[in-house]
Amino acid sequence: MVYVRKNVSKLTRTERRRFVEALLEIKRSGRYDEFVRLHIAHFVGDGDRGLRAAHMTPSFLPWHRMFLLDLEEALRRVDDSVTVPYWDWTRDRRTTSVPWTDELLGGNGRPGDRRVMTGPFAHATGNWTIRVGVTAGDFLTRDLGRSRNPIDLPTKADLKEAMDDPVYDVAPWNSTVSKGFRNKLEGWGGGRDSWRNHNRVHRWVGGTMLGGASPNDPAFWLVHAFLDMQWTRWQRRHRNHRYLPAKPPGRRSDQYRRIVARHERLPPWDLTPDDLEDVSQIYRYA
Template structure:
């Protein structure tokens, strides 16, 4: 069962669980995992290397412009893939495994195409809940920059409007894809930000994270992380994911093209880190535990033709083709961050990931 009908030719490079090693051969090959560090714990050299690699992707020519003509760079290739697949991987259990694979494809591009040697850094947002504007990730030349600066002030409430990023490593970056759903529309614009500190103070708070981490199973954990959307009263159901996007504002508030803003990647790496930590609490029961209906939950249904049934380990996460995937990557291949060479269950494909988070 595939998530979309687009075939990218591999350019981007059961409801229950099953633990590895239970009656079938398992030969792990993840012996030297890539280490993903919190961004503020990187050395000056490591910060410059990562940020420079992201800018390198922004300067490289696209590989997907035959499918997505609006893409003008390798960086924007990832933007349009996220834009195209947003309706099929949000408000549903595919959110976590799909984004785990998407981050891996992005990290692979940094390492393979821009000579980056480190791991994708994460942003532990709980460290900055008291004052998002003071975060080390958002201040200084070797940072993602702070709040937008300009004349435009968006209206009250959720908005993807904002002001131009005016400082940090990406202050001069131009994005060539307009906000909004697919198909991609060409534009020439700045990166937009519009901080909403009252949202980050609420959703980034350590007690909210602790509540999420106390979820007893995947079908409660995933929506607690991602959030749900009640258009009539969104704030109480935002969750850490949607709340974070709204708190940063601007491009991050547009769910389709939120990765126009590079802060998307360390922000989402933190969500992936929390999932990996939740799994590690009880690996026998949680490492390969999935579940939940494929059809998006809630009233904001952007995928009305979703198939019936629940997400399983062999559900195909098109168009992702993480390294070592023989075809489009499956959920089962994404369940263990150090699962390269490990089978999630008899007859299922071996894992393809090899990284870990440094706390």
């Protein structure tokens, strides 16, 4: 049966509670930390010489689609009524609006160490100790809006710029391309303050959401569900355009064996981007 992913602002009180309880349960079981480890392992930049599957690469969207599906499967094993909601940052833009409420993700970090003190994922509850990370801290941190050098969330116009591009991706298939839906949505720009869409949201949330261990903040999943919804909408809008590249770059290319083409295996799964282009029989967005 096809299930539905909802806007987090539209969840009922019961739906919010059950989503949080399922997250806390997979954290208690140790399963949640496995997701963090997986993301860290695949957080490879285009300055590295190895294969890039998750970031700065055409497979950014299918990789995170499968990552979300695995997380969702774990949640639904706990409670089959739960799905991953999405956060529409073009509408809910305040640091006190949904999802930054006490019954959902909790609020901003306190001044100084940016430790999150409210909500179910605050360290003081004893339910959300960070065990897998890239820093020594064991508590969730946030710096919503970036206190010292404030930035705004992406706008509807920022998102529209990506959605209007009919081509999925272009050579050289990395963070430097100025054309293509994928990189405009992933959000790499020309400098420290020119981050767009996905990247800008991560930086707006700040704290734990910066870097490879970003899934330690449950906000990660809501951000990527919204991105996944945009891919679904882009596919409907540009029906004659598909994931690119269709074929892997040749031996003379700088990207040889560094990116995943449409019919190549997407590590760590035994699936290809082609397999993940149509999820209409699995879930839909409300």
